[in-house]
Structures are given as structure tokens and as C-alpha cells.
Amino acid sequence: MFGRILKHEWVVLRRETTPWVLTALLAALVGYALFSAARWVAFQESAIDAVFEEESGRLERLRTELQEIEAGSRQPSRNADPGNPEAAGSRLAIRSAVHPPSPLAVLAVGQSDLYPYYLKVSTGSRETILAATEIENPDRLLTGRFDLAFVIVYLYPLFVIALGYNLISGERENGTFSLVASQPVPLRRVVAAKVALRLLLSLGLILALSLTGMALAGVEIATPDSAVRLLLWFAVVSAYGLFWFALAALVDLRSRSSAASAVVLSGAWLLLTVVVPSSVQLAVSAYYPVPSRVEMIQATRRASAAAATASSQLLARYYEDHPELVSDIGEADLEDFTMLAFARREDIERQVRPMVDEYESQLGRQQTLVDRLRFLSPAIVTQAALEDLVGRGHRSHRRFLAAVDGFHRQWRGFFAERTFRKERLTADAYSGIPRFAFAAEPLVESAGAVAPGLGMLIGLAALMGIFGLRGAGRRPFEQGGGEEVG
């Protein structure tokens, strides 16, 4: 019987104009979203390639120059000596820490256009490294990029509402409902079949379009990790679709008319995808305000000025903090600019550290609060899950920054040690300069992060489904139901 109702619904839908228009619109939106994201990924990949190409060419030139200096055929430059560890570590031999797009990156741009995806790591301060980003069109940053996650989180619910706002109220208004209700078939089975068909069609459409778009964009699902992530991605999309269809069915079954159902569902969409996420953002900012970046910059400048006036004491203090770097140097070395530079940077960082710590801990508290409050809106949960699964979310960016911090410490240690031991870099030593390697979040961790949200979506859909179908099991004309009672 269920299959027969499905077939009937399919024939009815197929012969109506609205579903075709909606399907064409959704196809166009998905297509454009994938195209837009694929262009962004291609741009990122080409930028990363260019960064690596420039880096390897520069390091190769420095190595050659150093070989010539070592062979005595060339005099080292006073300001750009590749054998000087301070010059190499701060300017000449700097490397980039890259956050590469994942194989599934075309599915969600996320915040990747706001966050830096490569950082040039030097012996400079952490703040200097993080502040160096590409110049981007501010309008584009404000509006964000159009991607598939946006289509699914914000526009797909409207598609669901358009298909589901009159599941039963439409039958009431068309007058077919009384004949259906007089048949020996539970009404909940009719409603379930209507929802199932629409859910299957919309998900099938998104799945087919996404796979086609990914194939056209040249995405290869080469590893089991990517395949499982893709499956989880579609599981989240399915659960989100199920949530909206369950809501549509619940509202429609309790509405007196399809117009009332449409109004309530549109309100729910506005509330859950716009009002609640904005309110969460506002509440989080108000509850945990982040210290001003301008204050941080001014504090850094004040610390720089103070450090400049206390250079000699700084170096002594630096040695106190790093006794392993103390060599048999004489008093004259205290004037050594390169050593002072290290000491000065560290002192500035030490002074600015409380504010940076406060800034970062506030960001951390904000994110913790967002993580908790995300359950107020299926839209937030879904967006976070979709971005986390393809490595484009806050989690992945925090992981990247943590890796950059570690690399920065390693980098500074490598060059500081050689600077304070007064060891010149050799051509061979260049191959030992630290390299950054980013390890994406393991699948188990991503799945663990996504699981509560997925559970919430399925749980809510199940609750609404049970509640709605229980309502469908009640007598259909008990409250008037649009039929004349004579």
C-alpha cells in the first residue's frame, strides 16, 4: 500500500508545474554553488602552488648563494646574508604554513575566505604572522561566498516548505481529502508516503547534482576517509531535510488551511535560520566581549618602544629564560643586534601576552558558548557539521592555528639556537630548516563532533514525526476541518 501511495504521489507531482520549477531552481542553485566553490578551491590551490613555487625557488637561490660564499667566490651581503641565522629566520628563508583545502572542499567554503589559509612563518612575533593576510575584496568578505552548504542550510528548507506546506491541507482544500479519509488506510500512512516521496526526491536531486558537480570540478574520492566523510555529509543533509519535512508535516496537519501552514512554516524558517543564529551571535558577543584589536596593537607598540630603551637588560633576561643558549660569549656580544632582536621580540610578546591570552580565552569562551547554543537552531548545527566534515569550519581553523603555533616555536628555536651559538647556516643546513606539515582532523574526531548535531536533527525529526502522525491518526474532521457539518 505504501508503495502504491508513493507511485500515486509521484504521478501527481510529476504532472504539476510547481515541482518542476522548484527542481529547476534548486538545480541551478546547487550548480552555481558548486561552480562558485570550485572556483574558490581552484584559486586557493593555485595560490598555494605559487607560494610553494616561490618558496622552493627562493630557498634554492639562497642555498646556491651560500655555496658560493662558502667556496669564497662571493662575498656575503651585509643585510641579506643567507648564512646569518637571524636574517634567514626572520626574512630570507621564511616558510609558509599552509592549510590546504580538503578533497571535499567544494562542498563548503565556510569561513575559508575569511580565515587565512597560508601564513608566512618567521622568527617574528606571533601577532605579526597572523596579521599578514591577503588583500581581498571587502564586499565579498562581507557577503561571503555562495556555496552548497549555504544552499542546503538556508535555501533547501524553503524548497522543502514549498513542497510540503500543503501535504494534507491541499487535499482538504481540493476536496479529495474526504474520499481519501473514507478509505480503509491509516491517514498517517498517506502522510508518511507523501513526506517520504518528497524527501527522497529532494535528497536524490541534491545527491545527484552534488556528485555531478564534484565530478565536473575534478574532485576524486580517492580515500576511504573522503568516502566516509561524503557519506556523513549526506547523512547530515538527509537529517536536515528530514527535520524540515517533519516540521512541514506537523504544521500542515495542525493547520486549518495551506495558507496558514505556509505562513507558520515561513516564520519557522525565518526564526531558525536567521533570527536564532543572529541572536546567538549577538548574545555570545555581549556575554564574552573580545578585547579591542586596536588596544592590542597599541599595547604592542608601547611594548616595542619600552623594549628598545631597555635592550641590554633584555638580553640578560633572555639568557635567564633560555640558559641553554648561553655560550662563551663576551661582553661585547651584548651589543649584538641579532641577539637583541630575539630578546626584544620575546619581551614584547611577554608584555602583550596577558592581553593576547585574554583575547584568545574570550574567543575560546565564545566558541564554547556557540557550541552549546548551536542546539537552539538546526541551521547552526547543520552548518557547523557540514563545514567540519570537509575541514572548513572553526574546528579545522583552530587546529591549523595550533599547528602554526607549534611550528612557529620550532622555527624560532631552530634559528635562535644558531644565532646565540653564533653558528652560521651552511648550505647543507638549509635542508634541515623546519617544514610545516598540517594534519587534518582525523575522521573519528570529525565524526564525533558531528554526531551530537546529527542525533539532534534525527531526534527532533522523529519527535515531530511521532507527534504529527499521532495527530494524523485522530479523526480528520473533528475540528471542522473545512467540511460542512450539517
Added chain:
Amino acid sequence: MLKAKGLTKRYNGTVALDSLDLEIGPGEVFCLLGANGAGKTTTINLFLNFVEPTSGTATINGLDVTQHPIETKKSVAYIPEQVMLYRNLTGIENLEYFSALAGHTYPSLALLGFLDQAGLDQDAAARRMAVYSKGMRQKVGIAIAIAKKAGALLLDEPTSGLDPKASNEFSELLKKLSASGVAVLMATHDLFRAKETGTRVGIMKHGQLVAAHETKDLGHQDLERIYLEHMRD
């Protein structure tokens, strides 16, 4: 077959049906007459379990409709005043779907046979409902009821809006069905059709069955007189 015992329905204190006692056996056609709001449609809705009785019971083949809604719906076919069907489906497709909901699977030829019995020609059967007149839709509704092969038939003003020829054809069909043992409960305003088709008529007023007569004992003018007398009070 169809039995109401003390069947009562109140909507927020307003009595729509008041202690109806009624029994319609196989082959009987019981016509319910009465003004708008007298309780005719409420009676039918109660037999279909569309609304819950405030008190009393409605049974079909001895089964309480509130306790066995699916089982009892298998035994009863329903034709509303306005038969509205799926506009984008043809007559035969509508018939096929509603037959499937009723648990029957028929070949096309059988479906065309039901439509023919209801008086719809084959050309019309292949056209979409969007181009059907009310009379044609009503005929598809009748075909749906015939195809259900139910032992009871509930009709809510089925000839309302039909032309005299179609009404007459409908009466003939109803007679055939009752002759085959189908129990019929028909709500109608049409005194003539009630006298012609019914084996009994009942007059409802303010939710009560105030009179019931065998049609064979009444002339056309008797029925009209009795009806008007009750309406005048």
C-alpha cells in the same frame, strides 16, 4: 448492517445529533431528509468515524466504527456532495488509485467496466479530471463506490447539482445496488428522489430523527406534506 444506537454529537455544547437510533439492513435505502444543519451530514460523518460521537455508538456489520475504523471502512463506500478528485489524473487513474486504497487491484478493463456502470463513457475515462463537469466527477465517485464492493453505501446529497437525466440514472443505479444487498444511507434535500429511490425516509430536525416512514406507504404529496409539517414546527 448500519446501526446507530443513542448516537449523539455535540460541538461545544451545540447539539448536532441527538440520540439517533437507526438500523439499515441489507437492500434497504434509507433517505434522511431535513433542513441544513439538521444533522444529516453529522450522521454520515459519525458512520465514517470522521468525528467522534459524544455518546452512543455507530456500528457497521456489528463493529463499532470508533473501535475498528479501518475494518469498518472496508465495508462502507462514500460519495460526498461534491466529488472532488485529483485534477491532473484521468478518470480511470483516479478510480485505480482509490480502488488501491480500498485494497483492490483491478485490470484496466475492469476499471472501464465500473466507469461504464456509473454511466461515464470510455473517451471521458482517459481525460484528466480538470476538464470534467460536476456530473462526470459524480459518476467517477459512483464508480469508486461500486469498485469498492462494499456492503454499505453512505451518500451525502449525491444528486445535488446533477441534471435530471443524470439524477435519474443515479437512482436507477442505486436501485440496482440495493437489489444486490447493499445497505444505503442517503442524506438528501430531494423529496422526489427520496420517494423514488428510498425504501424508507426519515426526517431530521435539530439533530433528532422526528419521523420515519416506509416509502411504499407514501405518495409523493404525502411525503411533501409530512416534511413541511415538521419543518413548520
